[in-house]
Amino acid sequence: xxxxxxxxxxxxxxxxxxxxxxxxxxxxxxxxxxxxxxxxxxxxxxxxxxxxxxxxxxxxxxxxxxxxxxxxxxxxxxxxxxxxxxxxxxxxxxxxxxxxxxxxxxxxxxxxxxxxxxxxxxxxxxxxxxxxxxxxxxxxxxxxxxxxxxxxxxxxxxxxxxxxxxxxxxxxxxxxxxxxxxxxxxx
Amino acid sequence: xxxxxxxxxxxxxxxxxxxxxxxxxxxxxxxxxxxxxxxxxxxxxxxxxxxxxxxxxxxxxxxxxxxxxxxxxxxxxxxxxxxxxxxxxxxxxxxxxxxxxxxxxxxxxxxxxxxxxxxxxxxxxxxxxxxxxxxxxxxxxxxxxxxxxxxxxxxxxxxxxxxxxxxxxxxxxxxxxxxxxxxxxxx
DNA sequence: CCGGATGTGTCAGTGACTGTCAATCATTGC
DNA sequence: GCAATGATTGACAGTCACTGACACATCCGG
Numbered sequence: 001x002x003x004x005x006x007x008x009x010x011x012x013x014x015x016x017x018x019x020x021x022x023x024x025x026x027x028x029x030x031x032x033x034x035x036x037x038x039x040x041x042x043x044x045x046x047x048x049x050x051x052x053x054x055x056x057x058x059x060x061x062x063x064x065x066x067x068x069x070x071x072x073x074x075x076x077x078x079x080x081x082x083x084x085x086x087x088x089x090x091x092x093x094x095x096x097x098x099x100x101x102x103x104x105x106x107x108x109x110x111x112x113x114x115x116x117x118x119x120x121x122x123x124x125x126x127x128x129x130x131x132x133x134x135x136x137x138x139x140x141x142x143x144x145x146x147x148x149x150x151x152x153x154x155x156x157x158x159x160x161x162x163x164x165x166x167x168x169x170x171x172x173x174x175x176x177x178x179x180x181x182x183x184x185x186x187x
Numbered sequence: 188x189x190x191x192x193x194x195x196x197x198x199x200x201x202x203x204x205x206x207x208x209x210x211x212x213x214x215x216x217x218x219x220x221x222x223x224x225x226x227x228x229x230x231x232x233x234x235x236x237x238x239x240x241x242x243x244x245x246x247x248x249x250x251x252x253x254x255x256x257x258x259x260x261x262x263x264x265x266x267x268x269x270x271x272x273x274x275x276x277x278x279x280x281x282x283x284x285x286x287x288x289x290x291x292x293x294x295x296x297x298x299x300x301x302x303x304x305x306x307x308x309x310x311x312x313x314x315x316x317x318x319x320x321x322x323x324x325x326x327x328x329x330x331x332x333x334x335x336x337x338x339x340x341x342x343x344x345x346x347x348x349x350x351x352x353x354x355x356x357x358x359x360x361x362x363x364x365x366x367x368x369x370x371x372x373x374x
Numbered sequence: 375c376c377g378g379a380t381g382t383g384t385c386a387g388t389g390a391c392t393g394t395c396a397a398t399c400a401t402t403g404c
Numbered sequence: 405g406c407a408a409t410g411a412t413t414g415a416c417a418g419t420c421a422c423t424g425a426c427a428c429a430t431c432c433g434g
Contacts, residue, residue: 038384039422040383041423049422057356144346145364148368150342151341151343152342155335155338155339155342156339159331164331177335179372185369214389236391237388238392
């Protein structure tokens with residue numbers, strides 16, 4: 001069985017336990033037992049307990065960065081960033097993946113420890129997008145401003161994804177927010 | 188001796204050790220020994236090892252929120268946010284506190300675990316500012332947009348504080364970045 | 375059949391953190 | 405002055421995430 005397959009088996013078992021009992025209340029031993037392996041082997045597939053939950057974010061990051069890189073050359077950066085978020089919007093469109101993501105999000109919000117790791121991941125993700133954006137724009141642009149712009153776009157994404165906004169309204173909510181925050185100087 | 192005084196004694200000793208040996212390489216036992224108390228007592232003053240480093244951020248948050256609340260009523264939100272950041276700019280102006288903060292920041296950046304907690308704190312701080320901003324603006328404003336605006340302003344702060352920008356240039360760098368990211372719709 | 379590469383379980387250890395209990399000390403009421 | 409009370413502490417044991425070391429199995433090309 002491939003490494004990826006094992007990881008996904010572990011992840012599925014772990015998420016079930018997390019939903020049942022909560023993240024902090026579930027020990028790594030229990031997860032390992034649920035998939036029939038030793039604790040030591042669990043750590044051969046995931047470098048930490050957090051990783052089980054946050055693993056999918058890594059692939060999402062690569063996806064977003066690729067989308068951003070593929071945007072047409074002349075497009076204003078703010079619009080490119082909005083378009084790079086399309087995969088996220090799509091996932092929100094499908095009820096199955098949306099429910100799954102919502103469950104994950106509830107797990108994350110339920111544990112400060114995990115929430116911290118999650119934010120760290122988002123930070124990494126922003127760095128990836130900043131690099132992609134820098135390549136598109138060229139080195140003449142101010143790197144600090146680019147960094148901030150990606151941060152601003154993520155703030156819109158983060159705000160729109162907040163539970164206060166109901167999931168069906170996600171896409172319009174994101175558009176509205178990004179329109180409101182659109183930098184005045186943007187081409 | 189007051190609780191605060193003990194906390195600050197612990198914090199001073201801990202920071203010295205962290206600078207010397209690094210955060211991860213310093214055990215709580217060592218910190219406790221350095222101030223002559225048991226490990227158990229250390230945890231009575233700080234709920235975690237992270238807390239020793241991040242404690243000061245809490246007070247900063249209250250400060251920023253108070254500044255924001257005190258801005259004149261008609262001022263555009265983006266400008267109010269910029270002014271709320273003044274205490275941070277001031278700290279960067281004083282060489283002593285700047286060096287101290289830089290040391291702290293190096294400690295934070297040196298440990299992924301601590302960095303994660305730090306970002307979590309920043310998130311909390313943003314929530315505080317969002318609440319303050321909401322009070323100023325009234326409930327007719329879109330809460331999601333307000334949330335995103337605070338996030339955008341923090342992205343500017345975060346980007347400007349990055350080591351790539353030299354400390355003397357911090358204030359102009361922040362102004363430049365916030366000018367570039369100023370929302371087009373802002374009054 | 376043998377070589378190493380790869381995957382696994384076991385075990386021992388570290389370090390953060392928690393619960394519990396008993397001793398100490400200052401405060402308060404009498 | 406003294407006893408009851410509450411807060412602070414140290415000592416100790418325990419849990420849990422995570423790591424390193426080693427032994428064992430399997431598998432695969434030569």
